[in-house]
Amino acid sequence: xxxxxxxxxxxxxxxxxxxxxxxxxxxxxxxxxxxxxxxxxxxxxxxxxxxxxxxxxxxxxxxxxxxxxxxxxxxxxxxxxxxxxxxxxxxxxxxxxxxxxxxxxxxxxxxxxxxxxxxxxxxxxxxxxxxxxxxxxxxxxxxxxxxxxxxxxxxxxxxxxxxxxxxxxxxxxxxxxxxxxxxxxxxxxxxxxxxxxxx
Amino acid sequence: xxxxxxxxxxxxxxxxxxxxxxxxxxxxxxxxxxxxxxxxxxxxxxxxxxxxxxxxxxxxxxxxxxxxxxxxxxxxxxxxxxxxxxxxxxxxxxxxxxxxxxxxxxxxxxxxxxxxxxxxxxxxxxxxxxxxxxxxxxxxxxxxxxxxxxxxxxxxxxxxxxxxxxxxxxxxxxxxxxxxxxxxxxxxxxxxxxxxxxx
Ligand SMILES: [Zn+2]
Ligand SMILES: [Zn+2]
Numbered sequence: 001x002x003x004x005x006x007x008x009x010x011x012x013x014x015x016x017x018x019x020x021x022x023x024x025x026x027x028x029x030x031x032x033x034x035x036x037x038x039x040x041x042x043x044x045x046x047x048x049x050x051x052x053x054x055x056x057x058x059x060x061x062x063x064x065x066x067x068x069x070x071x072x073x074x075x076x077x078x079x080x081x082x083x084x085x086x087x088x089x090x091x092x093x094x095x096x097x098x099x100x101x102x103x104x105x106x107x108x109x110x111x112x113x114x115x116x117x118x119x120x121x122x123x124x125x126x127x128x129x130x131x132x133x134x135x136x137x138x139x140x141x142x143x144x145x146x147x148x149x150x151x152x153x154x155x156x157x158x159x160x161x162x163x164x165x166x167x168x169x170x171x172x173x174x175x176x177x178x179x180x181x182x183x184x185x186x187x188x189x190x191x192x193x194x195x196x197x198x199x
Numbered sequence: 200x201x202x203x204x205x206x207x208x209x210x211x212x213x214x215x216x217x218x219x220x221x222x223x224x225x226x227x228x229x230x231x232x233x234x235x236x237x238x239x240x241x242x243x244x245x246x247x248x249x250x251x252x253x254x255x256x257x258x259x260x261x262x263x264x265x266x267x268x269x270x271x272x273x274x275x276x277x278x279x280x281x282x283x284x285x286x287x288x289x290x291x292x293x294x295x296x297x298x299x300x301x302x303x304x305x306x307x308x309x310x311x312x313x314x315x316x317x318x319x320x321x322x323x324x325x326x327x328x329x330x331x332x333x334x335x336x337x338x339x340x341x342x343x344x345x346x347x348x349x350x351x352x353x354x355x356x357x358x359x360x361x362x363x364x365x366x367x368x369x370x371x372x373x374x375x376x377x378x379x380x381x382x383x384x385x386x387x388x389x390x391x392x393x394x395x396x397x398x
Binding site: 005007008010011014015017018019020021024025027028029030031032033034037038040041042043044045046047048049050051052054055064065066070071088089090093182183 | 219263381
């Protein structure tokens with residue numbers, strides 16, 4: 001575009017591709033960053049470099065951290081026999097903001113979807129039964145979104161785990177139909193956890 | 200927050216402070232960036248470093264570029280005797296997207312505001328009369344937002360420039376009351392430019 005430098009143009013284009021941002025908010029954000037480049041743009045770039053170099057998936061649960069075992073999997077106080085299954089890391093973070101869950105997580109990386117040809121092998125499902133046995137899990141809590149795909153996945157996992165004899169529950173009260181965990185307030189998530197029921 | 204690494208936490212907090220982003224969209228954006236860290240996060244950080252190191256205000260018009268004179272001020276084809284006055288760089292970019300203006304710009308850096316104690320000295324207003332004389336400007340086009348402060352500023356500038364005898368016009372038709380330039384579609388801006396009238 002005339003009047004705009006090539007490097008600035010490239011930065012705006014990259015920012016505009018982020019979820020939740022469009023061309024207009026990307027332009028606004030970049031102008032804001034340039035105006036405060038010493039205190040904002042430089043430090044933000046440094047922070048991104050640091051995260052790009054260190055971020056990795058936890059080899060056990062799929063949470064994002066900077067070590068092979070994430071902070072939760074490495075915390076001996078989080079071994080209460082409960083394993084919470086979530087679709088993605090944003091949902092794990094939402095559960096943690098709720099603050100009511102003290103066990104460990106298993107991040108599926110999505111839901112089963114016939115339409116998108118996503119089967120169990122595309123998700124972190126095959127590892128699940130082994131984790132339940134190895135970590136002496138007494139209860140698996142399904143904290144999946146209240147969508148069709150989320151509920152299909154929940155039932156699939158409950159069936160898969162039936163031979164292990166582990167108790168399988170799911171978040172119940174408080175999750176609205178069609179609702180996604182990451183949109184809920186923290187109190188709602190805690191209430192849903194407390195009112196969980198057998199599946 | 201438990202379950203989230205300190206560096207990732209810091210990145211989310213910085214992103215959440217950008218205009219148009221909140222905590223939730225910042226979390227989504229950062230997770231997206233981490234998932235595609237090789238192709239997105241690294242290049243975005245590089246781009247930010249490049250812009251942070253090179254971005255600067257044009258010493259003549261206040262546009263953002265990477266050289267002392269911005270691309271527009273350095274372009275000899277943009278000397279048609281017209282000078283367009285805008286509040287900020289986002290408005291300059293909006294005018295350029297319209298594509299109808301072929302002269303040069305003068306970025307005020309805001310509007311006069313009694314409430315915020317912003318007087319002419321806080322803006323790029325004192326330099327204006329000198330530019331009009333030095334660059335043989337035949338017409339000053341006021342492309343300020345249709346807000347109270349924008350219009351107060353327009354009248355102040357028109358009064359300041361009266362002794363120079365230069366023709367002062369303003370964008371007219373098409374700019375809705377209370378509207379801000381950067382929200383308008385490109386065609387509206389072009390129409391408003393064509394229908395400009397004396398002030
Ligand atoms: Zn983990
Ligand atoms: Zn310039």
